[in-house]
Amino acid sequence: MPKTSSRLSTKLSLGIMLMAIPIFLLSLGLLFIQSRHFVHRVAGERAVSALDITMHNVKKYLLTIETATNSNSWFAERNFHPDSLFELSRRIVMLNRLVYGCSISAEPDHFPQMGHYFSVYSIFQGDSIVTKREGDYDYFRKAWYKSAITADKPIWIDPYDDDAEGGIKALETIASYCMPLRQNGHIVGVISSDLSFKGLSDIVNSATPPYPNAYFMMVGKDGRYLIHPDSTRLFRTTIFDDFEQTHIAELRTLGYEMIEGKSGSMHVDINGRACHVSYRPVPSTTWSIALVCPDKEIMRGFHRLSYLILALSIVGLLGILWLSRRMVNQALRPLAYLLGMLKKMAAGQYDDKIPHTHRDDAIGRLQNSFAIMQQSIDDQASGIRQTTLQTEQRNKELSEAKLLAEKAVRQKTLFIQNVSHQIRTPLNIIAGFAQVLQENPALPGHEKAEITDMMLHNAIHFKRMVLMLFNCSDIGISEELKSKRNDVVVCNQLAQGCLDYTRRYAPNAIINVESSLPDSCTIKTNRLYLTRSLHELLFNAVKYSDGKHITLRISQTENTVRFVVEDVGKGLSNEFIDQMFEPFTKSDDLSQGLGLGLPLTKRHIVSLGGELTLDTTYHDGCRFIIDMPKS
8 A cells, every 4th residue: 555545544443432432431330320320220130139039939838838727726626625736746747847836725623623824835846746635824914825815817927936835845946826716715735836936037038149158037025046157146135236336227127127017128237237138028927038149249240340341442442553553454455445345254254244235346336246146145044034034933843842841730639639639638538537536436415426427528528529520521520511401490499409508518508599590490400500601609608708608699691590609708819710710720829629620610610501700800709600591
């Protein structure tokens, strides 16, 4: 290149750099600031996600204790006498391995023949369960007894060390879920199930923190540390004891936020270290759990990014120098541009198009020739890319089909496990009570009646599940439903029969029948499956409500006879409503049943020419409506 052109190239390159470098540095600065904000935001999201996972595990642990207590409280209230309380306390601990101990205590002088005090306690000691009557001590002044009586509802008590005044010493710190027991509207005692706080601490500490040196902590209602990596602080110091004078305001705010049961995130200075703290209250308790993430660990990657940005800045400045020089050279040397494009084409890159030019010289004609050649090659490459995309799409479809097949296998496995568990539970209960009757033939009449009622209850439940399993198959459905719709059914008589059957299953349930139809009103349908459908709706109403405000209404519209089953209870969640008619779907994984009741009921009613719907305008519980065509 001539000397004059070389000087012009140098001047143009310097001018481009003077304009590009300030813009480049400003962009890097903005990127640095935005990256810092992004890192903090992502850190907060990771901390909240890790805290939510840990909170879910804690709630599952507590819910297991609550369920074991609540499901046995009715038996304690109906059989509140010394011998039954011994057996019930032992059974709760034996059947629920997460329950560390269980005590059932009566109000003073409730059993005069047993003395002023009467309290039984069962606890795991080693591999065995120890059950005994506790010694005479003022247990009704203890927090686990007094708080439940005062609150008049089930509550969790903050962890405490058992002082063994009753005679059985717990070997570790425990927390208690306490529930008052009633007879004829009067409190007669308290049932209390204990959990090992060490076990709860293990669940919390087993979670993997999102950052190194991050840790979980839990405080009680007075700010005492219940869970903390420094075991010397547990149950002795509070979160307020750790405050440094220079940071007392923000830490005191964190302490009060946690003990007041609030949720949120804060940046605080703990022991001289800046930390990001996310906290949540533990449901049904006065405890609060927090995840503490040191800012140093959060920003460790960002600091490494800073060095990378500095290196990129240097590389970028050198790149600007090189690009400016190259751009000038390309402006002065069109052939260099064509050479660069040829190199890209040789490497298989055809996205950058060679533009056509209006120049009539040899360079212009050469550039236009290269543009035509590139277009031809690009057309061939596009066909290859299209074939590749189609192949990838087919591979993707095959992969999705494989995932669906694996999902079906998992659903089958979960269903088999659920069926095995649900069938085993009533069978175990029936077998256990049968053994009791065999070993104790001289049981009092009322106890035999209670045992036989329980066996009948579980036998009906077992029969119901087996019938559901049969009905969920296609065998029998098409043969019986589609070919037998010739039964003349008296509507009121059918409703009364379903009501009588349900009362056999739940004798304490209160079900009202309201009919606006004459006793002579009939429809032509399949009696068996219409009866089963009404049985299922009434059974669910009793099972998932208070059992005292259930109504069965029979009325008619212009073309249909309408059966309405209505209850007062917690109702169904919006998430479950969308999938309640899908087989093997349950509102709660801990609930009994196979998830087949509503789907089978829907299928029966539709097969009979009717319609089953949920009234979503009713918010006091559930209201299901069956519309059957008139004869």
